[in-house]
Amino acid sequence: MQFYQEKLQLVDDASTDLMLGNGSKVMLFLGDAFFETSEEQATEHCEVVVEKYQSKVDELNLEEENIISKQSELKKLLYARFGASINLEE
Numbered sequence: 001m002q003f004y005q006e007k008l009q010l011v012d013d014a015s016t017d018l019m020l021g022n023g024s025k026v027m028l029f030l031g032d033a034f035f036e037t038s039e040e041q042a043t044e045h046c047e048v049v050v051e052k053y054q055s056k057v058d059e060l061n062l063e064e065e066n067i068i069s070k071q072s073e074l075k076k077l078l079y080a081r082f083g084a085s086i087n088l089e090e
Helices: 002-019 039-085
Strands: 026-030 033-037
Touching (some): 002 039, 033 039
Antiparallel strands (some): 026 033
């Protein structure tokens, strides 16, 4: 998840830099190459990438919540079964 959060921050920073531009052509890095494009098209591209990364971060957050919930349920079952004879991480 941290990978996507870092990428999201980088794209957000790029969008901010584009807003500070003067409307001229900019170089957009796609894959392994740079392409000259308008500031507007680069901004649109950044918005699409932000949406993609944000949805992935949201998806991973939901998955993490589900895992933590399931872990909590399993801990309750284990403590009910074995009592104080086990010590699980909190």
